[in-house]
Amino acid sequence: MNIIDDLKVQYKLGGIAQKMIYWNIGCFLISLVFFYQFKVGAFDFPNWIALSSEPAVFLLKPWTFLSYAFFHDGFFHLFFNMMVLNFASSLFLTFFSPKQYLGLYILSAIFAGLIFALGFNLMHLSGAVVGASAAIMAILVAVTTYSPLMNVRLLLIGNVKLWHITAVILILDLMQFRVENSGGHISHLAGAFFGFVFIKLLQNGIDLSKIVSAVLDFFANRFKKPSTPFKKVHKNYKKPVEKSTSRIVVKDKKQQQIDEILDKISQSGYDSLNKEEKEFLFQAGK
Template sequence: MGLLDDLKVQYRMGGITQRLIFWNIGIFLISLFFYEFRLGVFIFPDWLALSSDPLTVAIHPWTLISYAFLHSGFLHLLFNMLVLNYSGMLFLTFFKEKQLVGLYILSAVFSGIVFSTAYFLMGQQSTIVGASAAIMAVLMATTTYSPKMPIRLLLIGRVQLWHMTAVILIIDLMQLMIENTGGHISHLAGAFFGFIYIKMLQNGTDLSKIITGISDWVVNISKPSNPKPFKKVHRNYNTKQNPTASKLIGRDKKQQQIDDILDKISRSGYESLTQEEKDFLFNAGK
């Protein structure tokens, strides 16, 4: 199996965090056809990056989401994807994948609006790109829900989750008026949204259902208008009485093998699979 096939399997079989990482990398690579390289960073046009000008945002409303999948350079992308992978893993300890997607998108929109409004009120003009605000929302949501969750940091050791989050917030506050003011404003807005998301969820309101509802609507309208009626299949495993039973059993064995491999991925990750198991999954998905 080639590298491309291996990536396809990882995308299909990996969790939503891995898919978000794929989307970030893919959109960033595509966006490089439209960038301008200036002062060591990638500068994107106003119809891709998020502008601080409310009129520009009104003309290009999709930038409230697109900016959260763009990055100013390869190191910016690498760092954010490492943090997204870690924060997403922590978040999915308690919540569903659809909630992660919903929180990511909604926090990006909220943080973008806060950034644009703040800069407009300050009489300044700029643009921002990056997934940091959405990632901060995911991290803050997990911290709000389980602040004493034990984590282990390289060179530091065992700490509680709120310790790490607090340090990140303090750094953002300290650098707010020194450099990258727009970025720090969006980070803090993302953290605030993550906090509000959990508090509303605990009171019975799941804001992520807004995104889930939209995605389900898109999926439903793309389905055929006249689907074929559902057909029941009665299985008889007595091969003497039913000559097709052996085929059904074969399919069951194949599905069981797929389930076993997926269980192994959930326990140990995709990298724990043997090459034979990877090839089997790839061929089964064709």
């Protein structure tokens, strides 16, 4: 099994948070090929990917209110964001469902994009923004709002309250608001605000993530392959008993082996599998 197959298996077995990290990394690799200016050492994102503050641009390209949240302006920008995303995601998914996670990521990115565009126009500024920071801040603030006193163990520091970590990140954003990357900090704070509102509404019985779930389900059903029409079987027809039993036995044995491998992953992680187990799991997932 090569590294590509190994990554495919990890993607299939991974949860929504791992898939989101894969999407961000994948988009960054694409941007390295198509949008990186090697002569000047900088990214040059087109206005159909980055979110522009110009109404004449974003009104014609409304998808940029989401696409910008999957691209990053440099390796360290991506690395830091994915570290925080992995941290915040593991905490968020302790309390909430993957659908709520995906809904919060998408809605907070759109909301933060709208606030960025509005803020820049009010300040008579022009620019563009990329990065998942706003959506990540929404996830972090959401779980902090829900469980602010949760203990988190940090390397070299020890146990701290979750709200302490979130407060430090927010204060750093506020301190840099007028120094550099004002557009980025506007979107960060907007994402944080949305995460707070998301949880408060959820605690009052309003789940905003259902909007995203309904839209995704709509498109999934539109592109879903039609089911095979039911074929009536003559009631006097009897399936060969021997063949039917044989198929069931093979299926149970294969499923049992898959279950044993998945149990091993849950206990010791994917890296604990040997080469034969990884190969078997990859073939079973085809």
